Amino acid sequence: MNDIKVLIEKIIRGDTRAFQTIMNDYQRLVFHIVTRMVDRVEDREDICQDVFIKVFENLSKFQFNAKLSTWIAQIAYNHCLNYLEKKRIPLFNDLDIDGDFEMQPGDMISPEEYTEQQDMTARLQQAISAMPIQFRTIITLYHLQHMTYQEIVEITHLPEGTVKNYLFRARKWLKDRLISTYAQEDIWN
C-alpha cells in the first residue's frame, strides 16, 4: 500500500516513467474489460490507450482507501460505456429476467471457424461474444479478474442483486448453449 502511495506521488509529480509500473500491473485488467465490451478489434487498442491516459490524468483524485484495481476498472468500464453510447451500441442491461437473447448473425460460427475451433476456450469465447455486453463484462470481472460481487458493484454501479442475477443467467445461458450446440461427451475438453 505504501509502495503504491510513493509510486502514485511520483507519477503525480509528472514522472511518466513511473507510470510504466502501473501499466504493467493493470494492462491485462484494462484489456480484459475493453476486449469483452468492445467488439470492433481495431478500436480496442486506442480505447485502452485512452483509458491509461485518463488514469494518469486523474491519479491525483485517487482515494487511497479504495483499491487501485477497482478504480482503474471503473475508469475502463465508464470509458467503454461512453464509447458504446457514442456508437449507439446497446448494453441490453434492461433485459427482463426470463428474457432470452438471440445470437446476432455476425456472431454465428461460420463452417470454417467451426472446424478450426476445436478447443473449448475458442467455443466459449464465441458463445460469450454472443451475450449482451453487460453480461460479458460481469463474467469477465468475476472469472478473469477474480473480483468479488462488491468490487463488481463498485465498478458497474449496479445493485448487488442485479450483478448476481446477470452472472447466474449468463452462466446458465453459456452452459445450455454449449450443451445444445455440441455433443455432450466432448464439450468441456
Place this chain on the structure above:
Amino acid sequence: MELNHISHADLQEYVENEVGQAKRQIIERHLQYCAQCRQELAHYQSLSTALNRDIDLQINPDFADIVLHRLEANIAQRRFGRWLFVIAGLASGLILLIALIIFTRTAYFQNLWMNTIVTAFRPLEKTYQLFSELLAMINIEPQVIGLASVILLSFLFMDYIFNKHSDWIKGLIKHFPILC
C-alpha cells in the same frame, strides 16, 4: 420432486464457493441422492474452469511505450500552451499600456478627464445634500451618524480579528477588503 432440485443459482454459487455453511450442507445432502443435480453441477464446474482460463489478449508489445509517448506529448503541449498564454498575456498587456500612455498625452484625453471628474462628482454632491436634508428633517446631527458608523466599523473589525465573525461578515470583508 422436481421442485426440490437445487436451483441453478445455488449450484453456481456452490461451485464458486459463495455459499454459507448451512446451505452447503443442504446442497451436499441433495447431491448424494440426485444424479440430475450432480450432472448439472459437473457442467457448472467445467464451465467455471473454462471461464477462469485466461484469454489471449493480443496486446501490442509496444503498448506501454505508445501510451508514455502520448502522455509526454500531452504534457509538452500543455506546457507550451501555458507559455503561449503567458506570452500572449504579457504582450497584450504591454500593447495596452503603450496605447494608454499615448492616449493620455492627447488633448482629447485631457478634456475628457476633467469632464469626467466633474460629472462623476455631481450626483455625489446631490446625494449628500439630500442626505443632510433628510437628517435635519428627523432631527439627527450628522456627527451622530458618523460616530455610529465608526463604532459599527470597529465592531466589524474586532469581530474579524477575534475570528468570531459570521459567514456574511466574512464574505463582506472578502469582497470589500477596504473595510479593514
